[in-house]
Structure formats: C-alpha cells, structure tokens
Amino acid sequence: MALEEKRRHSSELVPYSYYKCLIPDYFDCVPLHWHGEFEINYVIEGKAEFLCGDERFVTQTGDIVIIPPNRLHAIYTQRDYEQRYDTIVFSTDMLGASVNDRCAAECVRPLTNGHFGVKMHITAEHPYYSEIKTTVENIFSCAKGNTARLGMLLKSEMLRLFWLLGESGDIQSDGRPDFSGVIRPAVEFINENFCENITIEQLAEIVHLSKSYFMARFRQAAGVGAIEYINQLRIKKACAMLAESNLNASDIAFECGFRNLSNFNRLFRKAVGCTPVQYRKING
Numbered sequence: 001m002a003l004e005e006k007r008r009h010s011s012e013l014v015p016y017s018y019y020k021c022l023i024p025d026y027f028d029c030v031p032l033h034w035h036g037e038f039e040i041n042y043v044i045e046g047k048a049e050f051l052c053g054d055e056r057f058v059t060q061t062g063d064i065v066i067i068p069p070n071r072l073h074a075i076y077t078q079r080d081y082e083q084r085y086d087t088i089v090f091s092t093d094m095l096g097a098s099v100n101d102r103c104a105a106e107c108v109r110p111l112t113n114g115h116f117g118v119k120m121h122i123t124a125e126h127p128y129y130s131e132i133k134t135t136v137e138n139i140f141s142c143a144k145g146n147t148a149r150l151g152m153l154l155k156s157e158m159l160r161l162f163w164l165l166g167e168s169g170d171i172q173s174d175g176r177p178d179f180s181g182v183i184r185p186a187v188e189f190i191n192e193n194f195c196e197n198i199t200i201e202q203l204a205e206i207v208h209l210s211k212s213y214f215m216a217r218f219r220q221a222a223g224v225g226a227i228e229y230i231n232q233l234r235i236k237k238a239c240a241m242l243a244e245s246n247l248n249a250s251d252i253a254f255e256c257g258f259r260n261l262s263n264f265n266r267l268f269r270k271a272v273g274c275t276p277v278q279y280r281k282i283n284g
Helices: 102-112 129-145 148-167 181-191 200-206 212-221 227-245 249-255 261-272 277-283
Strands: 017-024 027-033 040-044 048-050 055-061 062-066 072-075 083-092
Touching: 017 048, 017 129, 017 277, 027 227, 040 048, 040 129, 048 062, 062 129, 102 148, 129 148, 181 200, 181 212, 181 227, 200 227, 212 227, 227 249, 227 261, 227 277, 249 261, 249 277, 261 277
Parallel strands: none
Antiparallel strands: 017 083, 027 072, 040 062, 040 083, 048 055, 048 072
C-alpha cells in the first residue's frame, strides 16, 4: 500500500471519477495521501478538517475545496459532526494540459506542474462564490450523468471554474511553496511498511531531518504524529480484514503490525468506536 493512491481515478475514455462521500463512515478520517489528478470537493452538509499541503482549514456546508495534483492531503472529522460531500477526481487532460496551444502553455500546464498556486478553500465569503458554486454544481451534475455528451459540458465547466479563479486572483504564479513534500519519502516508507516495526529515528533519517524537527514537520503535514498515523493505517487495514476474512482478532492484530493484543483492542475501540468483535458482527 503506497502513499500515492493506486486506484485509477480516470481512463482515456472517461478521464474522471465521481464519489459520494461521508466522513466518518466506517473510519474517522481519510489518511494522508496524494494522486496525480486534480480533486474538487463540494460540501453538501456538515464540517470536517482538511489538510492540504501546508494549509489546514475547517470546511462547512457549501464550501468548495480544490486540491492540485500531487498535493499531500487528508481529512479529519470534527467532534460531533459528520460531513457529506461530493468529490470528483479528474485527469489534467480534462483541462487540455496535453494540447500544444497558448492556453495550455500559459494557463493550464503551469497549474498542473505546480508553477502556479491555486486557492484551495472557497467559502461563501469569496467575491465570486455564487458563480463558482453554480459552476461546481454543474460539474457534479455532469459527472453524475456520466455520458459522452455531458462530458463535453463537463470539460467546459471545469475550464470556466479555473477561469473564474484566475479572474478573481486566486491563481498566482508566485504561489507560496508547499513544504509538506519534505516528509513525503517518510510517509511513503510508512505506507509501504506500516505492518513492520518503524521508529521515529528511521523516519527522520530517511528525510535527513533531526528527530525533533521531523516530528514537528510531520504533525504539521499529517495533522497527527507519525506513530498515530502508523496506527491509523494499521487500524484501517484491520477493519478491512475483519470484514473480509475469517482470521481471528489476535491474528489480524499481528498481521497489521500490533504486537500486543490489549493495545490493539484499546486503539481499535478509540478509533472505530467499538471492539473488533463488534465491528465484525456489523460489517462481516
């Protein structure tokens, strides 16, 4: 399991994927990850906390979140709140990134390669909010319809969205650098080896940082400490194994990297809200 999502969000024929999302669902967060496509989230109802690169913000009903390609991001629940939201993840080809014209060269490719920064959190206070919201709603309407003809309109609405962002000054060529990528090699190592014993010293060495500075940078980027992040991945895998396999809880705990059953049970209950046995009865 690598930090870069292996799920294919697009194909040559259909270069986007639509998801109807709820957090918390069976797990209380969307762990830190990244992918090579753009992502747009539209909050239908509720609150959640987004971490996008070096930015951290709480979303509310009606907010729009635009995540550029290759940007580390995660979502965490807010106490006593759910969040229902629509998500579309789409290839940069939807914006004509591979076309060799002036528009692509000067406006689109700088967005996709990180030379331009884009405002990621759009709220009702934005001066162009009404137009942006209508455009985003059109984008999701087309994505849900999922036909070739609606695909034509979908492309035009996506281009309109970025035109509006450009007109409102929310696309800047001198955008603030994203320093969260500094810890990406460590997060990739965690995602590939979280079932093994991993130490903070190991991770700090991978990214050539002191132990204390690494811990601070990791918490800033991921929203949680490195050990808590490792346990998130282990518990998430345990959830999948409890639902999909017949292994007993102790074997699953060991397979997921826990060496102490009572510690596994305690962390599982804290993260999921029930015991492993109860989770299997509900989801098995």
